[in-house]
Amino acid sequence: MVPEINLLPNMERRKSNNLFIILGIILFAVLIIFISMQLISYKKDIAALTTEETQLAAERDVLNAQVSSTNQTENQGSLSSSVAFVESVSYPVSPLMDEVQSLLVDDTYLRDYQFDETGVILTVDFETMNDVSIFIGKLLNSSYFGDVKVEQISTFEPVDNTDETKGTNFDVQERYSATLNLSIDQTYLSTGGARR
16 A cells, blocks of 8 residues: 655645735725725715815805995995085086186197086196286186186197207297186076176
8 A cells, every 4th residue: 555645734735825815804904994994084074175165155155245235335325426426516617618718818728627516627838927827817807716726837848740850949938837726606607607
């Protein structure tokens, strides 16, 4: 009879196989635990972000409501204040401008005019300083205006577009630009230019 000879013991072979299986199971368990932890943390993040999203949506709705109510009140306020301003300032301007045009000295130019609640602001160009004083004297004697205040007088050189020479032209005299603030005599204006 021939004896069986086994050089490797059965027990050791089983142990090495079992060791790989145990290590595989442990790695698989660790992987499942890691994935579950990640899933739980992602669920917490999603819940927190959902809560923050609802809070931000509620804040947005509140801010939109505030903006729309502010715009409505501003529009109403500006409209009502505009109507009140127009009603308080309403006066005929044509007689005033006719009076100013009739009082202008020769070779003067009415550059700009602005109306406010109680007066007119004029910007007029004059040839000489004497023309400025004559115009102011005429305005003071006018029944349409109660007072004349000179805000500013400045000088400028007229520009001749046909003159192509650069440099100083000694033949050109400086002109004067005056800004005048005229207070309106409301009673005279309201009666249509006649004293009561």
